[in-house]
Amino acid sequence: MMIKKPANNWQQIWEPSIDQHQVGLWLYQTTQAANALCGNKGLKLHYPLKVALQQGKKGILTFGGAFSNHLAASAIACQQHQLLSIGLVRTDQLDTENPTLKHCLASGMQLVPISRTDYRLRSNPAWLAQLQQQYPDFLIVPEGGSSMLGVQGVSELDLTKTPHGNSQFIVTATGSGGTLAGLALGNPDAQVLGIAVVKDLSLPARITQWCPQTNNWQLITGYTGKGYGRFDAQLLEFCLDFKQRHQITLEPIYTGKAMSALYQLIAQGAFPKGSSISFFHTGGLQGLAGLRYRGSLTEADYQILAAQG
Ligand SMILES: Cc1ncc(COP(=O)(O)O)c(C=O)c1O
CATH class of the missing domain: 3.40.50.1100 (Rossmann fold)
Structure with missing residues (x-):
């Protein structure tokens, strides 16, 4: 061959x-290297990180399942840019032995468990507005990093x-x-x-x-x-x-x-x-x-x- x-x-x-x-x-x-930012991750996070820094935000808040590639990538990208990160994880209880969540925690991400019912609201404008009020210093990045900023990257x-x-x-x-x-x-x-x-x-x-x-x-x-x-x-x-x-x-x-x-x-x-x-x-x-x-x-x-x- x-x-x-x-x-x-x-x-x-x-x-x-x-x-x-x-x-x-x-x-x-x-890249050939299997790091969490390879593939589409670095591209989708490029502009959200830039905007967070430009707007003087403390960090990024985003969402994902307990094994989410996007959460792992967001944690490491924020760490590299000296930004804080918060991950809302679709789970009843955080399992800190889970390798993805372990990686997120090691990269400094604060993990917050949210129920499946609440997770369904992740694109709901009223719910997001409330979340933004709760975390005014964080740029909210949608699930998977898919937003106009992610698309641009x-x-x-x-x-x-x-x-x-x-x-x-x-x-x-x-x-x-x-x-x-x-x-x-x-x-x-x-x-x-x-x-x-x-x-x-x-x-x-x-x-x-x-x-x-x-x-x-x-x-x-x-x-x-x-x-x-x-x-x-x-x-x-x-x-x-x-x-x-x-x-x-x-x-x-x-x-x-x-x-x-x-x-x-x-x-x-x-x-x-x-x-x-x-x-x-x-x-x-x-x-x-x-x-x-x-x-x-x-x-x-x-x-x-x-x-x-
Ligand atoms: C490895 C991998 N491939 C493909 C995708 C799909 O990309 P998108 O969510 O932008 O459709 C994802 C999710 O971000 C992913 O983690």
Whole structure:
């Protein structure tokens, strides 16, 4: 098998099954290092951090589940910028042995548990206004970092310039939608496909609100499986196999689900012959330790996936 590993952030994903369909597949990683800020995280947090500093805020307040990549990234980003961070965690009780929450605490984040019922209010303007009153010195960043500021950061990433020329398609995992909107805005000559990893009927409207003038994006909803955070043995096998073949770690919640969907789309002939596809590796590798902690990954599988490329 031929693997081209350029010194930059691109790696060609070559497989006979892809070649057979006469498309080129390129994976883009912001960094090979598996830190919590890699992938889309640093991009989505860039402007919120800037605004918090400009407005003289003490820090950032944001939301997430107990294993949230976004919470982990926000904690570390704030620490790096000498800002405080508060994470509202969707849980009845904080489990400080959970690796994600442990990391957040070690990075100085103050964690506040909130019930599932309250968490549902996270986009409710009245609830947010009340929260802002309670924490006037903190910039409130929505779940997943998806807001106009987050979208702006992602839109600065040009994913069409592969080492082998321009790509016509960009593929990314989609959770809260900001990454898809940002890529669509920043790459107007490409078609951007978001593979939904969550069942959320409100997503298309939310994405439209961030990029109302663009129609170069599509949300693909057929590969979510049983829902957010759920994966089957086949998907895990795909991630393990991908690691062995390409020395790139995918996790089964976001990037693995999206890449597996992309392989299926390629196999169905969904892309015209001769076209080039860029896949955005959005990070999320900090979540692997959480999957092992929950017993969703065996120690052996964790060791394979977590090993450096
Ligand atoms: C690893 C990873 N990939 C993809 C996404 C999806 O990005 P978005 O929420 O902007 O759709 C997330 C969530 O932020 C994520 O953690």
